[in-house]
Amino acid sequence: MNPAAAMAPGTPLTPRLVAEGLAVAFDGRTVLGDASLAVRPGAIAVLEGPSGCGKSTFLRMLAGLTEPLRGRRLLDGEDALAMRPEVWRRRVAYVFQQPPMFDGTVADNLRAGPKLAGRSLAKADVEALARRVGLDAALLDRAARSLSGGEQMRVAIARALANDPGVLLLDEPTAALDPASAATVLGLVRDLAGEGVSVVVVTHSREHAEALGGTRYVVADGRIDPRPEDPCTP
Ligand code: ADP
Ligand code: MG
Numbered sequence: 001m002n003p004a005a006a007m008a009p010g011t012p013l014t015p016r017l018v019a020e021g022l023a024v025a026f027d028g029r030t031v032l033g034d035a036s037l038a039v040r041p042g043a044i045a046v047l048e049g050p051s052g053c054g055k056s057t058f059l060r061m062l063a064g065l066t067e068p069l070r071g072r073r074l075l076d077g078e079d080a081l082a083m084r085p086e087v088w089r090r091r092v093a094y095v096f097q098q099p100p101m102f103d104g105t106v107a108d109n110l111r112a113g114p115k116l117a118g119r120s121l122a123k124a125d126v127e128a129l130a131r132r133v134g135l136d137a138a139l140l141d142r143a144a145r146s147l148s149g150g151e152q153m154r155v156a157i158a159r160a161l162a163n164d165p166g167v168l169l170l171d172e173p174t175a176a177l178d179p180a181s182a183a184t185v186l187g188l189v190r191d192l193a194g195e196g197v198s199v200v201v202v203t204h205s206r207e208h209a210e211a212l213g214g215t216r217y218v219v220a221d222g223r224i225d226p227r228p229e230d231p232c233t234p
Pocket of ligand 1: 026027031049050051052053054055056057058
């Protein structure tokens with residue numbers, strides 16, 4: 001059980017995930033120069049910004065898949081460099097933009113992550129995961145690749161939750177979905193935050209950013225800044 005799920009009002013609001021002054025360059029070109037972000041347990045940080053500004057790169061650094069040139073990443077106060085990379089990656093789960101489904105059934109997909117960690121999920125655990133993301137148990141025996149886009153995104157999120165991470169990173173999870181599927185995924189993200197998971201979501205859609213109800217940031221000029229108040233909204 002995730003201890004943050006039982007977080008009572010008044011619990012100290014120490015950040016779960018902190019990124020401090022992260023920098024990354026590709027082929028000598030700086031993409032992020034000084035990127036910082038802090039996310040509390042159960043909070044949603046929404047990152048917006050033009051294509052190519054480094055949003056996916058930032059998530060990959062948070063996920064422990066790309067190493068920063070400078071800066072540090074902390075999880076519950078513990079530095080990424082002091083933790084085994086596979087432990088960090090289990091605790092900070094990352095869902096790719098258009099995540100590929102693995103061969104086999106939905107249940108096989110949900111079992112994949114724990115299996116890598118040497119753990120085999122019982123049928124009841126698989127069913128609980130499916131329930132957690134609103135996937136009908138009847139889908140568990142279907143070939144994962146035969147599911148709709150929205151269902152596949154929920155499988156990807158369930159797969160990411162299988163190791164019970166404290167942080168969930170989502171790269172444009174609604175970009176390829178029809179409006180109804182996008183709405184269910186946005187609702188799921190809010191529910192997961194309600195359970196205490198810290199979520200960082202990249203989106204291009206202003207409407208989806210608003211629907212998430214989190215704290216909004218803009219990625220630009222190699223930095224991450226709180227989104228300025230919109231003068232048009234009351
Ligand atoms: P966003 O997700 O905001 O659209 P990305 O983080 O994917 O942007 O990319 C930011 C910039 O870094 C882009 O110019 C992209 O071409 C470049 N980039 C990203 N990953 C690599 C890589 N592995 N090698 C070289 N350049 C990269
Ligand atoms: Mg991207």
